[in-house]
Amino acid sequence: MMRHNELAAIVGTEWVRAGDASPAYVVDGVRPQWIVWPGTVEEVAAVLRQAHEAGWAVVPAGYGMGLSLGNPPERVDLVISTTRLHQILDYEPADLTASVQAGCSLGQFNQTIGQHGQWLPLDPLRPERSTLGAVAAVNDFGSLRLGFGLVRDYVIGLQMVQADGRLIKSGGRVVKNVAGYDLNKLFVGSFGTLGIITQVNLKVRPRPETQATCLISSEQVTALNELAQAVAASELSPAAMEWLSPRAAQQLQVPCPAHEVALLVRFMDSQPSVQYQVRRLENIARAHDLTxxxxxxxxxxxxxxxxxxFSVRPEANFTIRVSVRPADAARALGLLQEPLSNLTEDLGLVAHYRSGVVLAQGRFDATDSQCTKLAERLRQLRFRCSQMNGSLIIQRAPVALKKRIDVWGEVGPTAEMMRALKQQFDPRRLLNPGRFVAGI
Incomplete structure (x- = not known):
């Protein structure tokens, strides 16, 4: 069994706390015995070696933002937070590259490189509390995915500590690096099940000169969907395009009538480009009798x-994410509205329209009977999504619901490959056991 003095000998007494002292690191009701905050990569490795020898189950974390995602853990003995690893190790504005410790928040990083007119164009939840290691581990994204891509598009190298304390590196510090296998794409999105990311090497971009947001709202859902499809088929390159149900528009205080669906289109580029795209959008909207x-x-x-x-609004206790082909986004919105409205209150829907991602969040009474009903409804919706070659993930929910349905759903033939990777990198299943897809 773990002892305080063993961990304190590695990270220092002030950086070890009992699990009941930090509620932010409770994982779906499972309280860790200890939480540690290593200050160096060597300390991360030493803690993991000790955990490996003792057979402790370890949950990697930053500020704890992502701990609500995933299945309930099989067990949690130790949480390792990387938030003390927050240094920008190397930054070359002329090369548009940086090497950053994994505990640095996206907000802190962008504030620093913003002094040079640059940024990392990602918008995960609460960037001031989202560490770069956590963003990479869960492949977090928001509406800017449309215009700027995903975190894996910006990672050019990683440093990671495996479950047994061994340090491994992938990629490099330059944009063009062809040596070895591209393990970056393997580790990004692996949910901390293959190792703990301690350093991220990134390419960054010049910050856009200006931006503009246009709102189009209407009671005519079909007309608005047709407009969104017309924008997608045009030469326009919006940074984001979000479809909001009437209730979501109210929840987010969008300045439009309460009964109307809203479409938000965001442009980020040079002044002439943004001005042109706004005018062009106005013309396309006018052709659909919209303003x-x-x-x-x-x-x-x-x-x-x-x-x-939107997905972590405190008034809600339930969020799902549906991913389908962009052409099926409107169909997915219609699929979710009525079945979920019957079992949840204050249901709001938001779609990253051209990315094919739909978020639904609301509130429900988490009694046993309601959880059973909602779990069955979600299975039905998940099946309907699979018929569109899509998926349905439960991003946030009470533990009582999670115990009745796998939050990730079936992953098909890739499950065996993922289990094989887990066996290769963490054969004792000590990192995030049971929380990821296929019970990994």
């Missing part, structure tokens, strides 16, 4: 963080 309303800067600055954090 475009440009939002002023204060409204836009307040609105987009709310859209970004």
């Amino acid at each position: 475009t309303e440009p939002l002023n800067e204060p409204t836009s600055e307040q609105l987009w963080p709310s859209v970004r954090d």
